[in-house]
Amino acid sequence: MGQDGTPEGDRTARLLARLAVLAAVGIVVVLVLALGRAGLVILGAGFLGLAVCAAGVWWFLAHRGVTRLLGAIVAVGAPVAVLVLFVVDGLWLMALFLGVCWAATLACARAALRRSDPRRPGRATAAPPSRRPVLIMNPRSGGGKVGRFGLAERARELGAQVIMLDPSAPADVAGLARRAVAAGADLLGVAGGDGTQALVAAVAAEHDLPFLVVAAGTRNHFAMDLGLDRADPARCLDALTDGEQLRVDLGDVAGRAFVNTVSFGVYADVVQRPEYRDDKAGTALALMPDLLARESGRRLDARVDGAALSSQQALLVSNNPYVSPDVGRRPRLDGGELGVLGIRVEGAAQAAALAVRGARSAGLTVATARRVEVTSGAGEISVAVDGEALRMPTPVVCTLRPGALRVLLPRDRPGAAVPAPPVDWRRLVRLAFGRPAPDRTARP
Template sequence: MTGTEAGAVARLLARLAVLAALGSVVVLVLAIGDGGLEVVAAALIGLIICAVGVWWFLAYRGGVRLLGAVVAVSALAGVLVLYAFDGLWLTALVLILCWSGALACARLALRRARPRPVPARVVGERPRRPVLIMNPKSGGGKVARFGLVEKAEALGAEVILLDPSAPADVAALARKAVADGADLLGVAGGDGTQALVAAVAADHDLPFVVISAGTRNHFAMDLGLDRTDPARCLDALTEGEETRVDLGEVAGRPFVNTVSFGVYADVVQRPEYRDDKTGTALELMPDLLSPERGRRLDARVDGTPLASQQAVLVSNNPYASPDELAAGRRPRLDDGVLGVLGLWVKDAAAAADLAVRGAQSTGLTVLTARRVEVTGEGGEIPVAVDGEALRMPTPVVCTTRPGALRVRLPRERPGVTVSGPSVDWRELLALAFGHSRRTGDGHPGD
């Protein structure tokens, strides 16, 4: 699709988004006499009460926690009951559909109006001596379940199978493989193992293959790889193409996804966390969230101070939107910057503000940077690097190595998606009825 065609499509989508948003307003105005404002007010009040209940559930124990659970569930149920008994459900449904359509069209329009350079992809030569490191315990035994060892060896790869009973230095194994003549490195395992071997590949400018045999496979997800069948990742050995992505570093240690400080890092330090994640988190949360007892972090983000945070998340490239963080998608891995989220929620009112305002809340800070320095109480602080629990001396410095890693990918990647950007309504209006300075540049939609 040419830049002119993409600009016309973006403008059309922007106008549809504006019309759908206006439709929401029209429905609300027409329904004022029939409870239109009641629909919005009930939803807003229900959301606030639910957020307060969730805060009580997380920040307290005993009877207050039970009350919080009851309040949160009752708030949601109360809104639904009100809509049903007052005959407001149809108005609520139309409003939801109009607003959802407006947001969907807005994100599509802005995505086409904000073209990004397509990462350079080259069809690399088939490796002559690929070496793959596989963790048989990762992902609940996916290596054996999908026959990855046999399939990789049939494609000419040398497989180093880790011994679960004898923890190994995977970086040392990777360096030895390079010294012995490996011209490609790969990992079937979790993201922490992926990062350690990826750093060796980056240091020697060798292609790296990601095999989605971990539990969550966030790195593989953002590369568009098939997470349901890790054997498909082996296609990169034969019919592969290469692209360069960034590699994060925290205190000299590589990471491919995230580095967490604060609440989450404190929770994963506990030995019982792996066997009982929910129970451990609920047991620790009241102390971690308490203004008096909880740990506080200070950060400097490219020179910008970020004081007294309960949690700081540093990601290897930013997420599409902090409102969609749970989806865990980063639209790009080659922007050459770190994503930074700082969180400070001191009480139920702040929790309600976060629930209503999302990324605009005063309790949430969203930044990008090339260097992040985190300090805390004491000489060292807990840190979770790609989900792995560590302790590091302060200050802990996070940086990025732009384009350091050559990733070899299968040509067919079913998980490739493009996340929509955050909606900027002023830019959207300019695009719909004026001229966007970004429209028509590059190759959007190709």
């Protein structure tokens, strides 16, 4: 059946799948047969422009000086050259029309796969009222969202005790949470970034207390995947009076909890720099050539449930897998598996292949696992845990604690819909004209 659990949902998913498949076939027929040479020009120029643009981006990131300037020119010039070609040959209108058709085809395909996708979160359960909720708030998070949205005042109105962190002094957030539990708190919550969320979530999980997420950070990935309103974090506090509970997994890296991701390699090395917080883009551009170079860039090895993954430039381990490498959403947080994403790009040719082939490229590894062990030639490596810069001795082991965290959520959550899975054409064809293929990544 479809995701909504009804025969009507199943029929709608099949209809959308058939429309997507037939539209894709129609576009190919128009390109190859009806347009002939013009169709081949549109198709070939599009793929070539994408590959050359990706190569230019690689040169821009991996080099300095004249080569970096050349890379920037190539990255910008490739798509411009394709557009000029289409205009000169009088193909721009047809290319635009086919592009719109392809976008509509992908929209139908994703809608069909979303409706038939069994990967959806477990059901939330009724939450008993909390008598002594305690919320820890960071006034600096998200550019001052705590003050801008009046979160402390609203929380106190709803009966919560608020612990406000001092921006001028480092705080033992986990220690504050433990003292709150010792004083009788029966709910812990955080208005802050994902790193702070993880520290308090670990204490809540340790004592099996409900945990309240208030989306007051900058990116709020955890809140997004829980379906919370990131534009108005005050709505998260509605869970104190009209809430429900959902059991979710909690990641563990070398004994430290994480709610989103653990990053190794290039990104982790960049965030270690003290200047990164004030100038993220400038710091990354200054360091990338050294970090990506074959000779000086440190590589990582990993064992993913026993399978070897060698010489990676970047490795990301997530608390449950993301929909796909280019879609920053997790369809569920209670699937009991880590997501693994490894990247190894040695030059412009591999960067172009990665842009054209995506997840099928040899430079990209996408997997799921129960245990990931990361090693390196060094005794200690940089690790970014939910965006927080740390150093850890090798080997670094990542695991998952299934269902360890009881998250308290408002009943009305604007983003609770499951994100669309990546377009798998084989599965789409089976859904359209046969029996849908089982999703091997889904878990009951």
